[in-house]
Amino acid sequence: MEEIYSEEPRTCRIAKARPETISFLMAFSRSYQVADYDNLTFERFLN
Amino acid sequence: MELQIEDSVLVKKYINGEEKALEVLINRHNQKILSFIYSKVLNRDVAEDIFQDTFIKVIKTLKRGSYSEEGKFLPWVMRIAHNLIIDHFRKNKRMPKFEGSEDFNIFSVIKDEKLNVEKQIIKDQIDSDLSLLIEELPDDQREVLIMRIYKDMSFKEIAENTGVSINTALGRMRYALINLRKVVQRNNIVLTN
Known part of the structure; x- marks a missing residue:
């Protein structure tokens, strides 16, 4: 019986997220703050 | 390590x-x-x-x-x-x-229905030529054709407005189209976009 091999195997050709994505996440993390006040939680972004 | x-x-x-x-x-x-x-x-x-x-x-x-x-x-x-x-x-x-x-290209299925500039100019030219040809028709035929094509009136309405029977209105429309075709053929006018 004929064996069928796909020409392009469905493997992941990309290894990692782009450095810009990591930079964005780090910047987001640094700017994102959570503050609690009087049983309320506030989210804020610092410039 | x-x-x-x-x-x-x-x-x-x-x-x-x-x-x-x-x-x-x-x-x-x-x-x-x-x-x-x-x-x-x-x-x-x-x-x-x-x-x-x-x-x-x-x-x-x-x-x-x-x-x-x-x-x-x-x-x-x-x-x-x-x-x-x-x-x-x-x-x-x-x-x-x-x-x-x-x-597969999605634009082969969906497209903008509007004419491009070139086709719009051609269409305007054809409309203009056609109105000149219509002017050459006898009055009774021209009247029926304008009411039917440009005013989108039914033959019953045309008959009522012109004071003739529906069959007469239909006949005038038929002759108007025949005469238009004759003029177009005689003068080798191209009326396609």
């Missing part, structure tokens, strides 16, 4: 304000998480977006103090990514996205 700090320790450090710990966590699991997302969505840009959204959720959860130490960090992140992948497919099901490929 290099010692690797455990994920749980890095998570604690991050919660305590050490931003660098998050970078270590992202870089440590970058490949596994992105490969997992890409294997499902098969699109690099979408995979990158979901990766980003996953870590935004991670950051928010950790900073809010809602992270539970019960589970391990990586399976927890994978679960978030998995849920976002499901959201992505649900959203696409509601709003299907069509993209062109070598075999």
Whole structure:
């Protein structure tokens, strides 16, 4: 019986997220703050 | 031998304000998480977006103090990514996205019905020529043709307005068209766009 091999195997050709994505996440993390006040939680972004 | 700090320790450090710990966590699991997302969505840009959204959720959860130490960090992140992948497919099901490929171009199916500038100029010229030809018709035929074509009146309405029977109106329309064709043929006029 004929064996069928796909020409392009469905493997992941990309290894990692782009450095810009990591930079964005780090910047987001640094700017994102959570503050609690009087049983309320506030989210804020610092410039 | 290099010692690797455990994920749980890095998570604690991050919660305590050490931003660098998050970078270590992202870089440590970058490949596994992105490969997992890409294997499902098969699109690099979408995979990158979901990766980003996953870590935004991670950051928010950790900073809010809602992270539970019960589970391990990586399976927890994978679960978030998995849920976002499901959201992505649900959203696409509601709003299907069509993209062109070598075999199929979406613009072969949908197109702007408006004429381009060149065709619009030709159409205007034809309309202008036609109105000049209509002027050459006998009065009774021209009157019926204008009412029918330009005013979109029914033959009953035309008959009532011109004071003739419907059959007479139909006959005048027929002769108007025959005479127009004759003039067009005689003068070799091209009336196609």
